[in-house]
Amino acid sequence: MSVIYLLISISILIAIGFFIAFITAVKTGQYDDDYTPSVRMLFDDELLKSTKKENRVENNEEKELDI
Amino acid sequence: MDTQNCFHCGLNIVKAEEIIFDEKKFCCNGCKTVYEIFSLNDLTCYYDFEKSPGATPQDINGKYDFLDNESIVSKLLEFKENSTAIISLNIPHIHCSSCIWILENLQRLQKGISSSQVNFPEKKVRITYNPEEVSIKTIVYLLSSIGYEPYISLENYETGTSNVDRSLTYKLGVAFFCFGNIMLLSFPEYFEVKEYWLDQYRGFFRWLIFALALPSFFYSASGYYVSAFKSIRSKMLNIDIPIALGIVVMFVRSTFDIVMDYGSGFFDSLTGLIFFMLLGKMFQIKTYSFLSFERDFKSYFPIAITKINSDSLEESVPIYEVEKGDRLLIRNQELIPVDGILISEKAEIDYSFVTGEAIPITKKSGDKVFAGGKQIGKVIEMEVLHSVSQSYLTQLWSNDVFQKNVIQKHKTITDRISRYFTPILLLIAFSGFGYWIFIDANIAFNVFTAVLIVACPCALALTAPFTFGNVLRILGKQKFYLKNALVIEQLAKVDTIVFDKTGTITTNKKSNISYEGEILSDEYLLLIKNVLRASNHPLSRMLYDYLPILILPNKSANDAKKWRVDAFEEITGKGMEAHIFGHQIQIGSAAFVEKTEENKLQQTSVHIKINGVYCGKFIFNNQYRDGLASLFKNLSGNYQIKVLSGDNEGERATLEQLLPKGTELIFNQKPEQKLEFIKNLQDNGNNVMMVGDGLNDAGALAQSNVGISISENVNVFSPACDAILDANEFQKLNYFLKLSKNSITTIKMSFTLSLLYNVVGLAFAITGNLLPLVAAIIMPLSTITIVSFVTLMSSYYASKK
Numbered sequence: 039m040s041v042i043y044l045l046i047s048i049s050i051l052i053a054i055g056f057f058i059a060f061i062t063a064v065k066t067g068q069y070d071d072d073y074t075p076s077v078r079m080l081f082d083d084e085l086l087k088s089t090k091k092e093n094r095v096e097n098n099e100e101k102e103l104d105i
Numbered sequence: 106m107d108t109q110n111c112f113h114c115g116l117n118i119v120k121a122e123e124i125i126f127d128e129k130k131f132c133c134n135g136c137k138t139v140y141e142i143f144s145l146n147d148l149t150c151y152y153d154f155e156k157s158p159g160a161t162p163q164d165i166n167g168k169y170d171f172l173d174n175e176s177i178v179s180k181l182l183e184f185k186e187n188s189t190a191i192i193s194l195n196i197p198h199i200h201c202s203s204c205i206w207i208l209e210n211l212q213r214l215q216k217g218i219s220s221s222q223v224n225f226p227e228k229k230v231r232i233t234y235n236p237e238e239v240s241i242k243t244i245v246y247l248l249s250s251i252g253y254e255p256y257i258s259l260e261n262y263e264t265g266t267s268n269v270d271r272s273l274t275y276k277l278g279v280a281f282f283c284f285g286n287i288m289l290l291s292f293p294e295y296f297e298v299k300e301y302w303l304d305q306y307r308g309f310f311r312w313l314i315f316a317l318a319l320p321s322f323f324y325s326a327s328g329y330y331v332s333a334f335k336s337i338r339s340k341m342l343n344i345d346i347p348i349a350l351g352i353v354v355m356f357v358r359s360t361f362d363i364v365m366d367y368g369s370g371f372f373d374s375l376t377g378l379i380f381f382m383l384l385g386k387m388f389q390i391k392t393y394s395f396l397s398f399e400r401d402f403k404s405y406f407p408i409a410i411t412k413i414n415s416d417s418l419e420e421s422v423p424i425y426e427v428e429k430g431d432r433l434l435i436r437n438q439e440l441i442p443v444d445g446i447l448i449s450e451k452a453e454i455d456y457s458f459v460t461g462e463a464i465p466i467t468k469k470s471g472d473k474v475f476a477g478g479k480q481i482g483k484v485i486e487m488e489v490l491h492s493v494s495q496s497y498l499t500q501l502w503s504n505d506v507f508q509k510n511v512i513q514k515h516k517t518i519t520d521r522i523s524r525y526f527t528p529i530l531l532l533i534a535f536s537g538f539g540y541w542i543f544i545d546a547n548i549a550f551n552v553f554t555a556v557l558i559v560a561c562p563c564a565l566a567l568t569a570p571f572t573f574g575n576v577l578r579i580l581g582k583q584k585f586y587l588k589n590a591l592v593i594e595q596l597a598k599v600d601t602i603v604f605d606k607t608g609t610i611t612t613n614k615k616s617n618i619s620y621e622g623e624i625l626s627d628e629y630l631l632l633i634k635n636v637l638r639a640s641n642h643p644l645s646r647m648l649y650d651y652l653p654i655l656i657l658p659n660k661s662a663n664d665a666k667k668w669r670v671d672a673f674e675e676i677t678g679k680g681m682e683a684h685i686f687g688h689q690i691q692i693g694s695a696a697f698v699e700k701t702e703e704n705k706l707q708q709t710s711v712h713i714k715i716n717g718v719y720c721g722k723f724i725f726n727n728q729y730r731d732g733l734a735s736l737f738k739n740l741s742g743n744y745q746i747k748v749l750s751g752d753n754e755g756e757r758a759t760l761e762q763l764l765p766k767g768t769e770l771i772f773n774q775k776p777e778q779k780l781e782f783i784k785n786l787q788d789n790g791n792n793v794m795m796v797g798d799g800l801n802d803a804g805a806l807a808q809s810n811v812g813i814s815i816s817e818n819v820n821v822f823s824p825a826c827d828a829i830l831d832a833n834e835f836q837k838l839n840y841f842l843k844l845s846k847n848s849i850t851t852i853k854m855s856f857t858l859s860l861l862y863n864v865v866g867l868a869f870a871i872t873g874n875l876l877p878l879v880a881a882i883i884m885p886l887s888t889i890t891i892v893s894f895v896t897l898m899s900s901y902y903a904s905k906k
Contacts, residue, residue: 042309
């Protein structure tokens with residue numbers, strides 16, 4: 039059997055695989071909210087928090103110096 | 106630095122009330138408490154994402170007692186099992202990334218919450234919690250204490266989970282899948298390669314294409330067959346008939362071609378056509394998930410209310426169980442859900458949801474109170490006269506306008522065109538067939554199908570969706586939110602505009618205050634301002650904002666701000682009395698300052714008495730929206746304008762002066778009368794646009810051809826309507842109307858363009874030269890030109906002010 043049958047069958051099968059993935063994604067509601075995830079992924083982990091706090095204290099001190 | 110903003114909520118801080126905590130400045134105790142809660146739980150990251158993102162928590166004492174009632178709670182829950190429950194709460198305050206962050210970290214604040222997920226566009230948070238460890242009431246209290254008070258209304262009571270219709274997305278997915286793969290497999294055909302090995306596989310490729318076209322033909326395009334069938338049955342020729350005809354003929358002819366080995370068929374064009382048309386449909390749907398266009402009184406009314414039983418026990422009961430003769434307890438800021446008689450001595454009721462009037466009305470014991478008002482002040486008791494569905498306001502919803510599901514009020518512009526298009530198309534197809542049949546039966550058959558295929562009005566069908574979709578987005582950016590694309594067509598046809606008065610052409614945010622009486626010295630004004638600060642009455646707040654901060658010559662500004670009020674007493678429904686700096690100051694109603702007033706027209710005023718001497722009164726006039734006069738002047742050129750008001754004629758003179766001549770003013774209109782008024786106009790052949798705001802306009806909004814609701818806060822309050830307009834954009838109304846007219850012009854131009862393509866295609870078809878390749882080129886080419894043409898044109902019109 040010629041290889042072209044095999045190759046095209048495989049390509050169609052892969053395409054169908056992606057198609058099924060798309061349908062399940064829609065079905066589970068992943069496309070219902072297309073904004074929140076984009077914000078959520080930018081949140082830092084809590085571990086970074088302590089250093090951040092220090093930064094902010096520094097900022098405040100600078101502000102006070104300005105005045 | 107003079108202006109300081111609160112670290113939590115960003116409001117200006119009044120110097121005398123400033124609270125400094127943890128080196129941060131707060132405007133009030135509420136904001137400070139929220140900060141404390143966050144810093145205790147290591148959640149101060151909240152303030153890093155956005156500057157001062159918070160809201161001051163409101164006093165909600167007792168407001169959510171109904172959440173103790175199991176049967177009510179179970180109606181609200183989305184899911185419940187032994188140790189897991191899920192609830193979706195609507196939180197109007199959600200507005201920035203800080204909000205998302207804090208609400209998704211709720212589990213740090215409260216044990217028992219396992220996770221929470223924010224849906225930002227819908228302003229909802231979905232909380233999964235363990236009902237054995239934490240009650241829903243605790244969660245609601247927690248949310249309120251951090252300034253995210255959920256909005257729970259009667260609407261939540263009836264709908265558990267709503268089913269989202271995703272079929273269009275599926276159809277589009279299927280169509281794209283088929284289209285893409287068929288395109289790839291069609292390439293050998295396009296290039297007509299005559300090599301041996303491609304010839305050998307031709308059959309395989311063609312049958313594969315055929316198989317791939319099946320889902321698109323049977324599933325994705327199914328909507329067109331149904332619509333075409335319906336339209337034939339109702340004898341209304343819509344655009345879906347030639348589309349469905351084209352698709353079916355294309356499929357049959359292509360199948361025939363493949364079976365007889367005549368050629369490759371038109372499956373590439375077929376699936377492409379289906380895909381592009383579905384894409385247009387998708388583009389036309391622009392939903393604003395945080396808005397609701399279907400609101401009736403249910404979204405305003407609370408779920409439950411406190412009932413006083415015969416043994417004077419308080420109990421939360423669902424609103425629908427309230428019966429005539431029940432005694433109800435209404436707390437501060439609670440909505441009165443039914444008509445009744447006031448039992449308590451006095452009450453202040455704010456009817457702004459209903460009429461748009463911001464200034465509360467005072468009611469005495471024995472007075473009738475109507476459903477829809479918001480109680481302000483101390484707890485009151487009332488006796489029920491009618492159940493919810495029979496109340497004065499809610500009766501409006503039993504009118505026919507709200508009963509029928511109005512699906513198609515009018516013919517769309519595309520359908521009007523297709524009424525001519527379809528017969529002409531069939532005529533051409535048959536005359537082509539009739540001509541060729543005498544020459545060659547085979548060619549005749551080809552020509553007949555080719556005409557139907559090439560004339561399939563893909564570009565025509567795409568014109569309106571893409572134009573309207575684009576205009577819908579442009580308007581949305583300018584805070585004019587339309588329910589759907591049909592509204593644009595309706596807007597373009599409007600010839601009569603009816604405005605509600607209070608809350609629509611007037612604003613309830615500001616009031617035009619004038620003073621009548623003896624001239625007050627600067628010192629007195631300052632004293633009054635200081636006294637007013639202690640009061641929460643809406644009139645006091647308005648007057649406080651109105652009075653300027655005066656600087657006395659012999660005192661510094663800082664001194665002046667710190668003047669303390671010595672004794673202060675506020676009597677609900679009357680006024681307030683205070684001692685400050687050795688002066689006795691009384692502010693309140695005419696009766697309170699013992700002033701007999703000649704009662705001419707109803708007027709809202711606050712009287713001032715200092716040291717026992719009557720000074721004068723501040724009069725609150727309606728403040729008309731900015732740009733009202735010029736808007737009306739512009740509109741009056743093209744439209745008939747009418748103003749409908751539920752109020753008395755007190756403002757007639759002012760309005761007549763402000764508005765252009767010929768504007769009809771009608772006063773004293775009840776909600777049903779407003780509806781009738783619109784109906785009469787329509788019976789006289791007018792296309793009426795109603796602009797309103799309160800629940801009392803709901804009938805008129807539903808009856809009118811286009812109902813626009815003006816809203817100061819688009820997230821929360823607006824009655825059912827076709828479009829919601831942000832109150833700040835009110836003066837742009839004329840521009841919006843013009844834009845909608847121009848978009849119709851755009852569509853007409855684009856129709857001409859797409860008809861040209863049809864003529865070119867038909868020229869190929871009628872001469873029997875339509876090759877699959879030609880069809881495959883014409884179809885996407887016309888689609889792309891049409892889509893870019895309408896997008897450019899509508900954007901151009903939008904930028905033209």
